[in-house]
Amino acid sequence: MADIGIRSVSKSYGRQPVVHGIDLDVRSGEFVVVLGPSGCGKSTLLRMIAGLEEITEGEIAIGGRVVNMLEPRERGCAMVFQNYALYPHMTVAENIGYALKVAGTARDERRRRVREVAATVGLDEFLDRKPGQLSGGQRQRVAMARAMIREPKVFLFDEPLSNLDAKLRVQMRIEIRKLHNRLGVTSVFVTHDQIEAMTLADRLVVMNAGRIEQAGTPEDIYRAPASRFVASFVGSPPMNLIDAVVDEAGGIVIGGVALPVPHRLAAGRKVTAGIRPEDVVLSDGGELRSDVDFVEELGSVRLLHGRLNDVDFVVQVAAADRRATGALAFTVPPKRIHLFDADTGLRIEHDTPVAIAAE
Amino acid sequence: MIERTPILDAVTHALMLLGLVLAALPIVVVFVASTHDLATVNRVPMPLWPGDHMAENYARVWDKSRFGEKMLNSLIVATGVTVGKITIAALSAFSIVYFRYRLRMVFFWLIFITLMLPLEVRIVPTYAVAADALQPFRVIAGGFGLELGIPQINLLNSYAGLILPLVATATGTFLYRQFFLTVPDELAEAAKMDGAGPMRFFIDVLIPLSRANMAALATIMFVYAWNQYLWPLLITTDQKMATATMQLQKLVPGPLFGQPPLWNEAMAATLMVMAPPLLVVVFMQGWFVKGLVASDK
Numbered sequence: 001m002a003d004i005g006i007r008s009v010s011k012s013y014g015r016q017p018v019v020h021g022i023d024l025d026v027r028s029g030e031f032v033v034v035l036g037p038s039g040c041g042k043s044t045l046l047r048m049i050a051g052l053e054e055i056t057e058g059e060i061a062i063g064g065r066v067v068n069m070l071e072p073r074e075r076g077c078a079m080v081f082q083n084y085a086l087y088p089h090m091t092v093a094e095n096i097g098y099a100l101k102v103a104g105t106a107r108d109e110r111r112r113r114v115r116e117v118a119a120t121v122g123l124d125e126f127l128d129r130k131p132g133q134l135s136g137g138q139r140q141r142v143a144m145a146r147a148m149i150r151e152p153k154v155f156l157f158d159e160p161l162s163n164l165d166a167k168l169r170v171q172m173r174i175e176i177r178k179l180h181n182r183l184g185v186t187s188v189f190v191t192h193d194q195i196e197a198m199t200l201a202d203r204l205v206v207m208n209a210g211r212i213e214q215a216g217t218p219e220d221i222y223r224a225p226a227s228r229f230v231a232s233f234v235g236s237p238p239m240n241l242i243d244a245v246v247d248e249a250g251g252i253v254i255g256g257v258a259l260p261v262p263h264r265l266a267a268g269r270k271v272t273a274g275i276r277p278e279d280v281v282l283s284d285g286g287e288l289r290s291d292v293d294f295v296e297e298l299g300s301v302r303l304l305h306g307r308l309n310d311v312d313f314v315v316q317v318a319a320a321d322r323r324a325t326g327a328l329a330f331t332v333p334p335k336r337i338h339l340f341d342a343d344t345g346l347r348i349e350h351d352t353p354v355a356i357a358a359e
Numbered sequence: 360m361i362e363r364t365p366i367l368d369a370v371t372h373a374l375m376l377l378g379l380v381l382a383a384l385p386i387v388v389v390f391v392a393s394t395h396d397l398a399t400v401n402r403v404p405m406p407l408w409p410g411d412h413m414a415e416n417y418a419r420v421w422d423k424s425r426f427g428e429k430m431l432n433s434l435i436v437a438t439g440v441t442v443g444k445i446t447i448a449a450l451s452a453f454s455i456v457y458f459r460y461r462l463r464m465v466f467f468w469l470i471f472i473t474l475m476l477p478l479e480v481r482i483v484p485t486y487a488v489a490a491d492a493l494q495p496f497r498v499i500a501g502g503f504g505l506e507l508g509i510p511q512i513n514l515l516n517s518y519a520g521l522i523l524p525l526v527a528t529a530t531g532t533f534l535y536r537q538f539f540l541t542v543p544d545e546l547a548e549a550a551k552m553d554g555a556g557p558m559r560f561f562i563d564v565l566i567p568l569s570r571a572n573m574a575a576l577a578t579i580m581f582v583y584a585w586n587q588y589l590w591p592l593l594i595t596t597d598q599k600m601a602t603a604t605m606q607l608q609k610l611v612p613g614p615l616f617g618q619p620p621l622w623n624e625a626m627a628a629t630l631m632v633m634a635p636p637l638l639v640v641v642f643m644q645g646w647f648v649k650g651l652v653a654s655d656k
Contacts, residue, residue, distance in 0.1 A: 052548050073554035085545035089567040098563070099553040146553075 001186055002063030002076065002153040003028040004049060009058035010210075011044050018044055020210045021058065026188060026203075031180050033189045035197040035233070036207035042190045043158055045207070049188060050077050050156050063153055078147035079156040083163060084139045086131040086146075092118070093127040096145045117149045120179075137168045144179070155180075157189040161196060173199060194234050198222070206230045224338075228345035231274045231338060237303055240313050243342065244273045252339070255309030257287050260334050262350045271348065274338035277303065277316035282323075286331035290315070294325060304328060386630075393417070393627035400623045412623070417631065420624040424606050426631060432521075433585055433603040434635065439522040440584035441577050448531030448576065449569070453561055455532070456539040457547065467536070474529040478590055485524050489514045489594055516597040525584060531576050538572045539565065574646030582636040603632045 004026040011019040019041040026032045034042045047053040049060055051072035059066050067075045086095050094101075097114040105113075118124050121141040131139055140160060147155060157176070161169045177200055180187055191197050197204055198218040205215045206229075214226035225231035231239045244252040246265040251258050252273055265271070278301075290306035290313050304315040306328060315330065317323060339348040392400050395410035421427065455467045478485060488494060492512040500507045514520030542565065550560040566573075591602045610625040612618070640647070 050552065052551065072551045077552070079549075079552045081545045081549060083543065083545055085543065085549035087546065087549075087564055089564075098550075098555070102554045102559060146549075150553075 001028050001184065003030075004154060004186065004188070005059075005061040005064075006045075006049070007059050007061075009045070009048060009055055009060060011041070011048060011053065011056045018210050019048075022210075022212055024205060024212065024215065026186060028186055029184045031177070031187045031189065031200060031202045032205060033191060033197040033201035033203075034205045034207055035191060035194055037233070038192055040207045041210040042192075042207045046079075046156050046158055046188060046190045049075075049154070050079050051075050052079075076153035077156050078150050078152035078154070079158065080140075080143045080147050080160040082159040084131075084143040084160075086139060086142055088131055091128050091130055092123060092134070092142050095131065095142055096123075096149055099146070099150045113149055117145045120148070121145045121175075136164050137172065140164060140168075140172055144176070148179075148183075153186065155185050155187040157187065157191075159191050160189075161191070162193070169196070176200065195236060198234070204234075206233060208233075224347065225274070226347050228272055228274070228340040231340065235276060237277050237314050237316065239274045239276050239338070240308070240311075241340075242273050242275070242309050242311055242313070244271050244339075245269070246271060252337075254288070257289075259287070259332070259337065261337050261339065262334055263339055263348055265339075265348070270342035272340040272342055272345070274340060275332050275336070277314045279336040280315045280330050280332055282315070282317065282321075282328070282330045284329055286329040288330050288332070290328045290330070292323070292325045292328050295323075389626045389629055392622055393624075393630055395623055397621060397623055400626075401619070413627075416623050416627045420610070420628045421631070423624075424610065424628060426603060426606065426628065428599070429601055429603040429606040430632075430635070432600060433632075435518055436521045436587070436591070436602060437581050437584040437635075439518065440525045440587075441580045443522060443526030444528045444531050444580045445573055445576055447526055448528050448535050449561075449566070449573075451532045452535030452539055453565065456536055457557065470529050470532050472529075473527065478524060482589070482593065485590075486593060489520045489524060514594075516595055516600050518600075520594050521591055521600070521602070524590065525587065528580070531580070534572060534576055535569065538569055542568060571646055571649040574643050575649075578640055578643040578647045581639050585636045607632050 004024075006022055006024040006026075008021040008023055009019065010017060010021045022045060024032075034045065036042045044053055048055050049062075051067065051070060051074075055068050059068055061067065062075055062077070087098065090098065093111075093114050096117060097110045100110045100113065114127070115124070118127055121144050123138065123141050123145060126134060126138060131142065134142065140163075143160065160176075161172055164172060173196055176189075189197075189200055201218050203215060204218045204221050206213045206221065208229050214221055214230045221230060221234055225234060225239070228241060232241060242254055244254045246267050246269040247253050247258055248267050249258070249260070250263075250265055250267070251260040252265075252271060253259075254273060259273075288308065290308045292304045292306040292315075294305050296303035296305060299319065301319055302317050302321065302323075304317060304323065306313050306315070315328065335350070340346060341348060388405075391407060391409050392405065393416055394413040395406065396412045396416075399406060399410055451470060455463060455470075490513060492514055493509045494511075497507070497509045500509065514523065546564060547560060550564055555563065586604060587602070588604045588608070591600075591605050592608075595601055595605070607625075607628055610628055611620045
């Protein structure tokens, strides 16, 4: 087990910068998920930790040792690849045991450890099969076992679940988390799936365009997104984002309707208001109005899709609420309104810190 | 595409039969000729059914022209060329595909344009080098005014001389390059994470994955090397080093100047010399097709 220190690390391909000076500390035994859209540099960051990409600037330390100039095998990391990267001509046992074979471990010792690791991921019966004869989930397990057998200091996951079907993905997600709880090995997991990120992470790092937008516990990030980007990326269904202007009274105006907010703002300032679909309170006397176009039935909840101030607006209601399409009146508790600067996209904090949980 | 029209079927089959006849007829004639005595073979028209002198013709020409020894020579040369070609092709393609160094593409194109320089084109310089393998180095050293006392190595009349000039292969390098390009990058990265160095990855992963490719290349190259005629003829003066194809040439025209050729014996020898590459193709055919067409990864 080891901590990872990433200090002003950047990466460029030729003159094209893809990662701009990232600082991040991963504590020993922590499960960190790096979340971001494709092309945000999250995989590049992971590959720099693994040693598969050179670090253009800055430094990465694993367990207190700077690893910039070390070969991948000397860094003590194990990686699970998106397409598993199993050796197609080797059996499952050979795939899992290859690292030990390269390291020159004796055959008996090797066989014992392969069997041990295979048992932890439930592969005992498949040791003699080739990867081509396995299902997606089983291949995924082989890739995990191959990483585990080296007893690495750090686990690196490069979108390992994105090739699985939805049901299997949920199942593997839980298995990975259970495995981490049992082994306690420092892990960095890269994904573009925010549900995966929320459920797996001890700490979530949201990246965009080669920079870290926000790092914190999934709960903190969900409750107080640091920027408009994070707000739009984390949460499902995503937060509704609407342009608004600050009026004389210090409240905001959305499409002609004034709403009081607990922020201290200069009149005339342009902001983006963020409202989570589940924070909307339906009431016939509500000042906000929307026309519901269609209803998305999710079983546990229902999503009412409409428009507000010319942008799409989603409202989440309980399954028991059988409201159909048509006019909808609602209000939003002022404390639940997130505000972001219209130009920089950065979060504007409440004037007086409000403990949302205390409500 | 599946067509179900009887007329088209018939035409297709007719075409196939025509092709078969065109390809097989000369060989049938050779076979028939090899089974008659000399007088019958020279009759006009030649009989179209096999005679009963087959065994004695084959045995006689085998002993007389010492084909046992020549076939062994050919086998050694063809095997050596095949192994050499595969090794060099795989290694050079490995270098070109998996390593980033300056002038990489230049080297690739240098190899590639040697396709336009078959042995026949560069036969004089190749002979000069074979006669004195280190001569180029001596010339270069001499250009700098150095007398390094580089020894003379003569490859004439040796297996090395027969094999080495034939082992470089642009075709093979290209075939391997194309194959390596289809191997996912993640495999190399996974091997890196597993602690395997480049040669380990090459031997443990790339070589086993390219087995079908290797079989295809081996088949082509074995036949190519076995059929070599000009180079062995040029480089071997010692009859002990002669190859089967060279020996075949000595049967036509006849053993003595001005004599008519012994057609029955010449034809028997032809079939015997043809047999080994034919067998290689027959046995390797499954792999051969796989290696050139499919890629099951």
